[in-house]
Amino acid sequence: MTRILRTGILVVLGALWLVPVYLLLVNAAKSPLTFTTTESWIPTDFSLFSNIAEAMRLSGLGDSVLSTLVYAIVSPAIAVLVGAAAGFAIVALRLKHGFAWFVVIFGGTVFPLQMVLLPLFDAYSRVGLFDTQLGMIIVYTAISIPFSAFVMRNFFTGIAHSVFEAAVLDGATTWRIFSRVYLPMAASALVAIFILQATFIWNDLLLGLTLSQSDDVRPIVTTLSGMQSTYGGAQMSTVLAAGVLVSLPTVVLFLFTQKFFARGLALGQY
Amino acid sequence: MAVLQTPERERTARGLTEPAGGPARRKTPYRWSALGFISPGVLLVAVLLYLPLLWTTFLSFTEYNGLGDPDWVGFDNYGDMFDDPAFLGSLGNTLLWVVGTLLIPVGIGLGIALLTWNLAGGVWLRLPFLIPYALSGIGVGLIWSFILSSNGALDQALAAFGITDTPRWLVDAPLNTVVMIVAAAWQGVGVNALLFTIGLQSIPKEPLEAARVDGARGFRLFGSILWPMLRPLTAVVVGLSIVASLKTFDIVQGMTKGGPGRASETLALTMYKETFVNSDYGLGSAIAVFLTIVTLLAAILYLREQLSKKHEL
Numbered sequence: 001m002t003r004i005l006r007t008g009i010l011v012v013l014g015a016l017w018l019v020p021v022y023l024l025l026v027n028a029a030k031s032p033l034t035f036t037t038t039e040s041w042i043p044t045d046f047s048l049f050s051n052i053a054e055a056m057r058l059s060g061l062g063d064s065v066l067s068t069l070v071y072a073i074v075s076p077a078i079a080v081l082v083g084a085a086a087g088f089a090i091v092a093l094r095l096k097h098g099f100a101w102f103v104v105i106f107g108g109t110v111f112p113l114q115m116v117l118l119p120l121f122d123a124y125s126r127v128g129l130f131d132t133q134l135g136m137i138i139v140y141t142a143i144s145i146p147f148s149a150f151v152m153r154n155f156f157t158g159i160a161h162s163v164f165e166a167a168v169l170d171g172a173t174t175w176r177i178f179s180r181v182y183l184p185m186a187a188s189a190l191v192a193i194f195i196l197q198a199t200f201i202w203n204d205l206l207l208g209l210t211l212s213q214s215d216d217v218r219p220i221v222t223t224l225s226g227m228q229s230t231y232g233g234a235q236m237s238t239v240l241a242a243g244v245l246v247s248l249p250t251v252v253l254f255l256f257t258q259k260f261f262a263r264g265l266a267l268g269q270y
Numbered sequence: 271m272a273v274l275q276t277p278e279r280e281r282t283a284r285g286l287t288e289p290a291g292g293p294a295r296r297k298t299p300y301r302w303s304a305l306g307f308i309s310p311g312v313l314l315v316a317v318l319l320y321l322p323l324l325w326t327t328f329l330s331f332t333e334y335n336g337l338g339d340p341d342w343v344g345f346d347n348y349g350d351m352f353d354d355p356a357f358l359g360s361l362g363n364t365l366l367w368v369v370g371t372l373l374i375p376v377g378i379g380l381g382i383a384l385l386t387w388n389l390a391g392g393v394w395l396r397l398p399f400l401i402p403y404a405l406s407g408i409g410v411g412l413i414w415s416f417i418l419s420s421n422g423a424l425d426q427a428l429a430a431f432g433i434t435d436t437p438r439w440l441v442d443a444p445l446n447t448v449v450m451i452v453a454a455a456w457q458g459v460g461v462n463a464l465l466f467t468i469g470l471q472s473i474p475k476e477p478l479e480a481a482r483v484d485g486a487r488g489f490r491l492f493g494s495i496l497w498p499m500l501r502p503l504t505a506v507v508v509g510l511s512i513v514a515s516l517k518t519f520d521i522v523q524g525m526t527k528g529g530p531g532r533a534s535e536t537l538a539l540t541m542y543k544e545t546f547v548n549s550d551y552g553l554g555s556a557i558a559v560f561l562t563i564v565t566l567l568a569a570i571l572y573l574r575e576q577l578s579k580k581h582e583l
Contacts, residue, residue: 003390006386007389010385010386010389010395011395013399015398017398017399017459020413020417020456021413024416027416040416040422040423041426041427082310082311082314083311085308086310088307089305089307089308090304090308093307094304095307104316105308105315108315108319108320110565110566111562111565111566112516112517112538113517114538114541114558114562115322115323115326115327115558115559115561116322116326117322117545117546118322118329118546118551118554119321119322119325119329138314138318139318142314142319145315146315149311174300174304174307175303178307199404202406203405203408203409205407205520206542209546221520224408224409224412225408225523225524228408228412229527236416240413243412243413246406246408247406250405253404254400254403255397255400255401258400
């Protein structure tokens with residue numbers, strides 16, 4: 001096929017793909033006064049920011065944004081370190097039965113989340129972690145660890161063992177070798193995992209729906225889901241504006257870090 | 271594809287350097303240190319994933335509403351499950367999701383990867399397809415329920431062409447499941463295109479050049495060289511799609527909440543409803559176990575396919 005034809009097909013298809021995004025932006029920018037469902041395709045005015053402010057007022061979306069930001073930063077940060085430590089133990093320290101340990105950790109990602117929801121809900125209620133930020137951080141960290149350990153183990157196998165031996169000869173402790181030699185070398189892999197997991201956590205609905213309740217603990221996507229049913233018809237432009245607010249960070253992050261994403265995805269294919 | 275091959279390379283290396291017994295035989299002076307490094311990961315995963323897993327499996331054999339103690343009922347929940355028309359409908363919808371997600375996003379994703387392959391500006395032309403991937407399922411659901419609502423954006427566009435007798439997209443079953451699959455496809459195409467692009471870029475140049483010299487172009491080139499070379503990656507993409515579609519929750523929750531009635535529920539949603547809305551913990555757990563078994567079977571199938579095809583690369 002000629003290049004021009006290929007480009008043409010892609011441009012048309014790409015434009016078609018952006019139509020829903022156009023509709024979202026145009027209608028999220030309409031003030032509730034000018035918003036009528038009969039003119040979805042035509043922009044009227046630009047009230048996106050006042051709509052977002054209104055969405056925050058209506059639903060406690062502002063509190064959600066803050067705590068979700070904490071979840072999406074703290075949990076993957078801990079998870080990449082814990083995963084890297086596991087990979088380090090298996091590959092560099094040559095832990096006895098290392099592969100079996102690896103399977104134990106990685107196995108955690110094979111099962112659908114549905115298998116852990118109810119017991120977590122039950123246990124969280126009993127120990128006082130239900131509807132707490134700490135509880136959400138812990139669970140998001142745990143679900144991010146298997147993938148992180150997987151990628152880091154793969155990454156560390158690419159580092160020659162003589163690097164480790166040289167550091168030992170220099171008299172470094174294992175902790176020092178881990179933190180000063182292996183972690184810095186793995187920076188790009190760590191960032192790739194972090195971005196991928198942060199996006200997954202930001203977009204999580206199921207755990208938020210199950211393990212939290214109040215505005216300041218609920219993850220943002222869960223709050224948006226609640227808004228959609230509560231303020232459906234009349235406040236449609238407000239709900240759409242909330243949708244823009246919720247979606248913007250991951251879209252921006254994703255577009256700026258496409259390369260890392262591609263790498264993370266390629267690594268996460270097992 | 272270099273990254274994809276790492277584990278295999280490493281397995282081979284392991285086989286060569288560490289015969290029978292493997293690393294287990296070697297004395298390492300760092301045993302305690304190694305255990306220290308691995309224990310946080312193992313502990314967190316064990317407590318937050320494995321223990322709940324076992325408890326859900328146990329609960330699936332009990333009658334339990336969250337109060338008092340669970341009563342052991344054997345396989346009753348599993349029997350009830352297959353007698354329940356809502357569950358069977360949900361099972362049918364989930365199958366529809368698996369088939370639809372395989373055909374549309376994987377197919378279009380491969381198409382886009384091929385079209386952008388070696389094309390000037392390919393990275394930019396791929397961008398529009400990647401934006402939806404970064405959206406949450408709820409975000410996607412929100413946009414598409416706005417588009418598909420009665421007299422919504424789609425109906426208005428159709429009316430401009432004189433088509434006014436439109437179906438109720440989100441109400442009529444199984445049409446509602448089909449349009450949700452389209453919405454999910456809109457979201458999922460980009461990531462499949464990205465994965466196939468990674469695969470295409472990793473194909474060695476020599477056989478391609480040879481085929482071109484021999485006059486292979488277009489579909490012939492695709493059929494004789496590209497497709498066989500992409501097969502291992504296709505197995506991965508297909509496997510991931512199946513596993514992900516089995517767990518479909520967010521988009522359905524966002525667009526129809528499984529309704530009207532229970533017409534558009536998926537297994538993941540039925541499990542959620544039985545457990546957290548109806549407080550039928552035993553039945554909810556049984557559905558979770560069923561979903562897990564099906565997911566594991568799908569994962570094993572594609573992992574096996576992938577591992578056996580690997581050596582062709």
